Amino acid sequence: MTSVYDIAKRAKNASIKALKLSSYVKNKALLSVADLLEKNKDKILNANKLDLENAKEMLDAGSLSQSAFNRLKLDENKLRDMIQGVKDTVNLEDPVNKILWAKDIAEGMTLKKVSCPIGVIGVIFEARPDVISQISTLAIKSSNAVILKGGTEAIETNKIIFSIIREALSSVENFPVDMINLIFSREDVKAMLDLDNYINLIIPRGSNALVKYIKSNTKIPVLGHADGICHIYIDEYADIQKVLNICVDSKCQYPSACNSVETILINKNIIDDTYQLLLDKLSQNDVIVKVDKFLYSISSNVQEAQAEDWKTEYGEKLVSIKVVNSVDDAIEHINTFGSGHTDCIITENQENAEKFMTYVDSAGVYMNASTRFADGFRYGFGAEVGISTNKTHARGPVGLEGLTIYKYKLYGNGDIVDDFSTGKRHFNK
Amino acid sequence: MTSVYDIAKRAKNASIKALKLSSYVKNKALLSVADLLEKNKDKILNANKLDLENAKEMLDAGSLSQSAFNRLKLDENKLRDMIQGVKDTVNLEDPVNKILWAKDIAEGMTLKKVSCPIGVIGVIFEARPDVISQISTLAIKSSNAVILKGGTEAIETNKIIFSIIREALSSVENFPVDMINLIFSREDVKAMLDLDNYINLIIPRGSNALVKYIKSNTKIPVLGHADGICHIYIDEYADIQKVLNICVDSKCQYPSACNSVETILINKNIIDDTYQLLLDKLSQNDVIVKVDKFLYSISSNVQEAQAEDWKTEYGEKLVSIKVVNSVDDAIEHINTFGSGHTDCIITENQENAEKFMTYVDSAGVYMNASTRFADGFRYGFGAEVGISTNKTHARGPVGLEGLTIYKYKLYGNGDIVDDFSTGKRHFNK
Numbered sequence: 001m002t003s004v005y006d007i008a009k010r011a012k013n014a015s016i017k018a019l020k021l022s023s024y025v026k027n028k029a030l031l032s033v034a035d036l037l038e039k040n041k042d043k044i045l046n047a048n049k050l051d052l053e054n055a056k057e058m059l060d061a062g063s064l065s066q067s068a069f070n071r072l073k074l075d076e077n078k079l080r081d082m083i084q085g086v087k088d089t090v091n092l093e094d095p096v097n098k099i100l101w102a103k104d105i106a107e108g109m110t111l112k113k114v115s116c117p118i119g120v121i122g123v124i125f126e127a128r129p130d131v132i133s134q135i136s137t138l139a140i141k142s143s144n145a146v147i148l149k150g151g152t153e154a155i156e157t158n159k160i161i162f163s164i165i166r167e168a169l170s171s172v173e174n175f176p177v178d179m180i181n182l183i184f185s186r187e188d189v190k191a192m193l194d195l196d197n198y199i200n201l202i203i204p205r206g207s208n209a210l211v212k213y214i215k216s217n218t219k220i221p222v223l224g225h226a227d228g229i230c231h232i233y234i235d236e237y238a239d240i241q242k243v244l245n246i247c248v249d250s251k252c253q254y255p256s257a258c259n260s261v262e263t264i265l266i267n268k269n270i271i272d273d274t275y276q277l278l279l280d281k282l283s284q285n286d287v288i289v290k291v292d293k294f295l296y297s298i299s300s301n302v303q304e305a306q307a308e309d310w311k312t313e314y315g316e317k318l319v320s321i322k323v324v325n326s327v328d329d330a331i332e333h334i335n336t337f338g339s340g341h342t343d344c345i346i347t348e349n350q351e352n353a354e355k356f357m358t359y360v361d362s363a364g365v366y367m368n369a370s371t372r373f374a375d376g377f378r379y380g381f382g383a384e385v386g387i388s389t390n391k392t393h394a395r396g397p398v399g400l401e402g403l404t405i406y407k408y409k410l411y412g413n414g415d416i417v418d419d420f421s422t423g424k425r426h427f428n429k
Numbered sequence: 430m431t432s433v434y435d436i437a438k439r440a441k442n443a444s445i446k447a448l449k450l451s452s453y454v455k456n457k458a459l460l461s462v463a464d465l466l467e468k469n470k471d472k473i474l475n476a477n478k479l480d481l482e483n484a485k486e487m488l489d490a491g492s493l494s495q496s497a498f499n500r501l502k503l504d505e506n507k508l509r510d511m512i513q514g515v516k517d518t519v520n521l522e523d524p525v526n527k528i529l530w531a532k533d534i535a536e537g538m539t540l541k542k543v544s545c546p547i548g549v550i551g552v553i554f555e556a557r558p559d560v561i562s563q564i565s566t567l568a569i570k571s572s573n574a575v576i577l578k579g580g581t582e583a584i585e586t587n588k589i590i591f592s593i594i595r596e597a598l599s600s601v602e603n604f605p606v607d608m609i610n611l612i613f614s615r616e617d618v619k620a621m622l623d624l625d626n627y628i629n630l631i632i633p634r635g636s637n638a639l640v641k642y643i644k645s646n647t648k649i650p651v652l653g654h655a656d657g658i659c660h661i662y663i664d665e666y667a668d669i670q671k672v673l674n675i676c677v678d679s680k681c682q683y684p685s686a687c688n689s690v691e692t693i694l695i696n697k698n699i700i701d702d703t704y705q706l707l708l709d710k711l712s713q714n715d716v717i718v719k720v721d722k723f724l725y726s727i728s729s730n731v732q733e734a735q736a737e738d739w740k741t742e743y744g745e746k747l748v749s750i751k752v753v754n755s756v757d758d759a760i761e762h763i764n765t766f767g768s769g770h771t772d773c774i775i776t777e778n779q780e781n782a783e784k785f786m787t788y789v790d791s792a793g794v795y796m797n798a799s800t801r802f803a804d805g806f807r808y809g810f811g812a813e814v815g816i817s818t819n820k821t822h823a824r825g826p827v828g829l830e831g832l833t834i835y836k837y838k839l840y841g842n843g844d845i846v847d848d849f850s851t852g853k854r855h856f857n858k
Contacts, residue, residue, distance in 0.1 A: 019787055105807065216648055223821070241843065246843065253850070353840075364837045366838075369839050373538075378849070380534055391547050391630070393821040407794060408808070408825045408826075414798075416801075417801035418678050418682050
């Protein structure tokens, strides 16, 4: 079996060849992938059945959750969506070889800042078997090589999809097939994290624990988000209908998503008008509510929140509510306990909104909109690599652009620095 | 003495307050810093004398190099340049609160991508005492908090400049003075590397060993460059006059700079026309030359290069020369042995130039220009944080923009995702 080191070396070589891929060739490759996936639907579904059989045993033994089992399942619809996802990428703008900026820095000297791929990207993801096709597609479109590590539960599905993608790429003349690679075990991941000479970026898409483990064990830059602890602050100038709609949507529209709300902060001056209505509405939607000491003393049918609650990502129909004195208090709570993901103020007061949106140090700061909008497709990026709570490189929903960096191309005519330092020549202003 | 933990906490608080700083207030603060540095010139020069006295002992004992000693010295001219540097920053464009992109994602919903500061940045630099003023200035202009650790040799100079900057900032009403912080020991640096909850970016400006140590010992993203192993490839279609000028400038204009050239690759087809002229020119400029086996067999007055030479940053008037068969060979050599810093092709052939500039995977790829142009000021950025060989966040010379990231601001009117997933509403194309 090929070692991770050899795979990484090949991936790096392929990433250099990929620097010259035209949009035309890349789109041709993508269509070839979509076509071969289409032709091999049955093979894929059969492989998925094998995975599901194994997973069923784990489910029965209690070592796999029902939701993980559900995510693993690939049916005709999901497969069709997966293939359509590959085709849709063809229509997106090529993110590389774009001139981002250009300047004549001196007479006869042109400097161009040009977007280019990052190089080799390691992506570690969970059981969902459509991710392998999605990430491969984005890698091809952005001219990056990837080394993929999927969830072990999906191993048969991943293997077959991987081999179909490689076969499809082989059919495109001179295409650097080693752009797409698959590794299998935790030991492989461990080995990958040491290869900072070959791998330029790691994207972990998984649990908080996974992301922390990776950040602690590699010199390679890591792009990802740990927690998604999102807040809604109900300002004293909030419209009650917006409060009810946004709170329910932010919690219930998809409770296990990272952009669903954890904590609702409510301004003390509007408790009388808002709190009971909100409780009723949440309860109608089967949301369990935990509240701070004060609210607990005036409520029934709620639990009392503990210190841990303010820093917990629930991932289910559970929300905590806390009273705050002002927008400043709300900002301070969010900057202390939040994870810098997505936070919303509900208010009709523009000044409070701007204050909140300036001082809350999060990737997404919203006025009167559900936190669930934090998503690359909803933002109009056409594709999403993931959501980042990093404060370098890329933040928030990351589209194809997040898989690029730039280089500076300088076109001269024999120019030397000495002429400038001796004052013979001058840089343009 | 305040612990690094407390300093980092205060810096984080200050960084939140800094989110609201207007360009006007920041520029006022910068002018106040320049003014107070001006008024305290003598104090600074006296402190520098103390450092120089201590450094002289180290120099005599052989524990400090002459060049490090020279860099430590602050004279009237350097001090004037340093203060002018602070003033010049006032005229640069404010890099934060710029709307980078905006879109109405659906009717009544506006999404804005707005530049903002990174937060808290740790900067570790060597003995040059003007760096503390330069980095503080850039931090103020970009609304970031910084924790600075200077070279121990410059401790007295750094302390006095630091206290003057803090005093100047205190005179500006409500200015978050804790944006600028100084720490002192290696233990402090070690402690800082653990504080990933408070510090968002580390910029090491120092030796290769320092950068590697830092990358291996922190979860915090690191921006910097390890080696600066730069190449010039002399193509078979090179103009000889350009060859001689560019090679000499790239090596001799400032040999200890990271953007000076290490290895010259020469196309085999033009050895007869070029090689001896180049050797003569380099020798006239006191450059020691090491050459590959073949060239060694046909030359005199040169040394034979060893395997190590192709991956060594010389930092002095020393250059290695190697024969290559083609532009492809040159590209492969550079991508194998280079450090992704700055590499140049000398040619009159546009096709070879484009090939070189596409496939060489470096921050700067030049056609017919000295590698010494790789510099933020020469690129017209007005300021330079450093040069990055990272392939994420910022690459090449990094100006103020490299100290920023962005957030997404979404302005809605009570909008919920459920309306879109049920098909009641649609996103704009």
